[in-house]
Amino acid sequence: MASVQPPPALLAPHRPSTAAALRFPSPTVSPRVSPSPAARPRRLAVAARAMPWPHVLTVAGSDSGAGAGIQADIKACAALGAYCSSVITAVTAQNTVGVQGVHAVPEEFVGEQLRSVLSDMSVDVVKTGMLPSAGIVKVLCESLRKFPVKALVVDPVMVSTSGDTLSGPSTLTTYRDELFPMADIVTPNIKEASKLLGDVSLLTISDMRSAAESIFKLGPKNVLVKGGDMPDSTDAIDVFFDGKEFIELRGLRIKTRNTHGTGCTLASCIAAELAKGATMLRAVEAAKKFVESALYHSKDLVIGNGPQGPFDHLFSLKSPLYKMGSLHKFNPDDLFLYAVTDSGMNKKWGRSIEDAVKAAIEGGATIVQLREKDTETREFLEAAKACVEICRSSGVPLLINDRVDVALASNADGVHVGQSDMPAWEVRELLGPGKIIGVSCKTPAQAEQAWKDGADYIGCGGVFPTTTKANNPTLGFEGLRTVCLASKLPVVAIGGINAGNAGSVMELGLPNLKGVAVVSALFNQECVATETRSLRSILMNACCRS
Numbered sequence: 001m002a003s004v005q006p007p008p009a010l011l012a013p014h015r016p017s018t019a020a021a022l023r024f025p026s027p028t029v030s031p032r033v034s035p036s037p038a039a040r041p042r043r044l045a046v047a048a049r050a051m052p053w054p055h056v057l058t059v060a061g062s063d064s065g066a067g068a069g070i071q072a073d074i075k076a077c078a079a080l081g082a083y084c085s086s087v088i089t090a091v092t093a094q095n096t097v098g099v100q101g102v103h104a105v106p107e108e109f110v111g112e113q114l115r116s117v118l119s120d121m122s123v124d125v126v127k128t129g130m131l132p133s134a135g136i137v138k139v140l141c142e143s144l145r146k147f148p149v150k151a152l153v154v155d156p157v158m159v160s161t162s163g164d165t166l167s168g169p170s171t172l173t174t175y176r177d178e179l180f181p182m183a184d185i186v187t188p189n190i191k192e193a194s195k196l197l198g199d200v201s202l203l204t205i206s207d208m209r210s211a212a213e214s215i216f217k218l219g220p221k222n223v224l225v226k227g228g229d230m231p232d233s234t235d236a237i238d239v240f241f242d243g244k245e246f247i248e249l250r251g252l253r254i255k256t257r258n259t260h261g262t263g264c265t266l267a268s269c270i271a272a273e274l275a276k277g278a279t280m281l282r283a284v285e286a287a288k289k290f291v292e293s294a295l296y297h298s299k300d301l302v303i304g305n306g307p308q309g310p311f312d313h314l315f316s317l318k319s320p321l322y323k324m325g326s327l328h329k330f331n332p333d334d335l336f337l338y339a340v341t342d343s344g345m346n347k348k349w350g351r352s353i354e355d356a357v358k359a360a361i362e363g364g365a366t367i368v369q370l371r372e373k374d375t376e377t378r379e380f381l382e383a384a385k386a387c388v389e390i391c392r393s394s395g396v397p398l399l400i401n402d403r404v405d406v407a408l409a410s411n412a413d414g415v416h417v418g419q420s421d422m423p424a425w426e427v428r429e430l431l432g433p434g435k436i437i438g439v440s441c442k443t444p445a446q447a448e449q450a451w452k453d454g455a456d457y458i459g460c461g462g463v464f465p466t467t468t469k470a471n472n473p474t475l476g477f478e479g480l481r482t483v484c485l486a487s488k489l490p491v492v493a494i495g496g497i498n499a500g501n502a503g504s505v506m507e508l509g510l511p512n513l514k515g516v517a518v519v520s521a522l523f524n525q526e527c528v529a530t531e532t533r534s535l536r537s538i539l540m541n542a543c544c545r546s
């Protein structure tokens with residue numbers, strides 16, 4: 001398979017509905033009543049411009065319960081803005097209790113479906129699920145040799161989550177010998193990885209690494225061993241291996257019975273992201289985040305009476321807590337220059353919150369927090385909504401201080417809370433996994449709790465004395481060092497930091513310390529953009545030195 005290159009046309013924000021409209025314009029709009037000439041329906045003016053639609057072909061089995069298989073694949077691709085065609089390899093009778101029956105589709109007819117789609121429809125990525133016989137695996141390999149695609153994602157479905165066998169030993173050999181060498185990524189769970197390697201036992205992360213390495217030797221370009229079934233683990237940890245580096249991808253373990261179809265969905269999301277132009281690691285990260293969010297938003301849904309229910313792939317259509325536009329993985333490097341607003345200071349200098357935020361971004365702030373202690377709720381919300389627009393158009397995350405309600409209503413990227421605010425785990429419950437949560441911590445115990453509660457970063461201070469926050473003990477460099485050394489989360493230093501001392505903070509070179517958060521050094525000044533720019537260059541110089 002060729003390596004996946006982002007097609008330039010797809011690097012722009014992808015709007016599937018617009019793409020669909022351009023490819024399949026409706027010729028005329030039929031009026032219900034005879035309109036006046038001015039209102040007469042016009043032929044839609046459609047630019048004669050080919051608009052590619054990222055295309056995934058899933059080659060998998062049908063799940064009558066629609067939680068997994070072809071049905072999950074189509075929903076996952078649709079949710080991520082990719083078109084999904086489907087070649088059905090088997091029809092299963094299945095529900096939330098288990099698999100009651102399997103009918104494999106004859107090999108020749110699988111071949112015919114493959115020919116129909118691949119010869120005509122410009123498929124970008126092929127994703128495989130249940131391949132019930134060695135013959136079907138061979139037919140697929142032949143078709144892929146004849147009609148090459150940009151990437152092949154192989155989810156080696158062998159046993160359903162309910163424990164039912166979905167493909168036999170001869171299929172296993174053909175997988176290993178013929179399909180894996182063609183794959184860009186193979187995504188076994190622990191049971192499948194164990195089966196592929198002759199029933200070895202996989203009990204630890206180190207076992208998962210060894211398994212990833214052994215599967216890599218069978219020929220795929222990348223391997224993802226999924227640890228969702230790993231006993232006694234609080235996180236959902238997957239191991240990614242690209243032949244050079246092992247990367248542990250950690251996610252929240254969502255407590256829910258609705259996990260049927262997570263494997264199919266993850267692989268389909270990887271395929272959709274690759275079809276949209278993502279690199280492999282980025283595709284895997286985005287896919288993992290999507291599954292985590294979907295499980296979170298579906299955790300209380302009830303369909304069926306069995307032990308494993310389906311989840312809602314299209315949760316973003318109905319959840320007010322989650323909008324796809326704000327789904328991004330938190331990048332700890334964003335903490336580099338954290339601008340925290342103060343309504344009193346901005347009023348004093350005669351500027352609005354919006355103008356203050358624009359100026360901080362212009363000067364190079366990498367993340368913004370609205371800390372509006374004296375602003376009325378209505379005014380705060382309006383400002384927050386405007387700042388969300390400003391920040392999103394610049395790719396700078398926007399957090400709200402203390403007010404989870406304002407963050408939800410404005411669809412901000414997250415919330416920062418302190419030790420006397422709402423506990424971080426409650427904030428996580430309300431915001432879901434896609435949002436950023438910061439917690440103020442002065443001790444290692446508080447830092448440990450913030451990590452357990454599902455926070456993304458901690459703010460540690462006051463490092464120096466400050467008049468911006470009353471009754472706030474000063475920790476000094478030693479206090480900051482103690483917290484940074486203990487923290488499992490990235491840290492941003494705060495309190496009395498300005499152009500005169502910011503360099504000395506970064507030059508400490510403390511582990512986990514990612515940047516500084518400042519209020520008065522930016523906002524209690526005449527020109528916010530200038531102050532931000534000069535603080536940024538001081539930080540950059542200090543980082544080069546340390």
Ligand SMILES: Cc1ncc(COP(=O)(O)OP(=O)(O)O)c(N)n1
Pocket residue numbers: 338340369371401402416417418419420421438439440458459460469492494517
């Ligand atoms: C980045 C960052 N760190 C610490 C704080 C302080 O939060 P908190 O302790 O809740 O105090 P208030 O800001 O609410 O007065 C922060 N806001 N940001």
Ligand SMILES: Cc1ncsc1CCOP(=O)(O)O
Pocket residue numbers: 461462465466467468469472494495496497517518519520521
């Ligand atoms: C909010 C906060 N939390 C700890 S110190 C502080 C105030 C920081 O303000 P300044 O940057 O003006 O010292």
Ligand SMILES: [Mg+2]
Pocket residue numbers: 401402416417418421
């Ligand atoms: Mg607070």
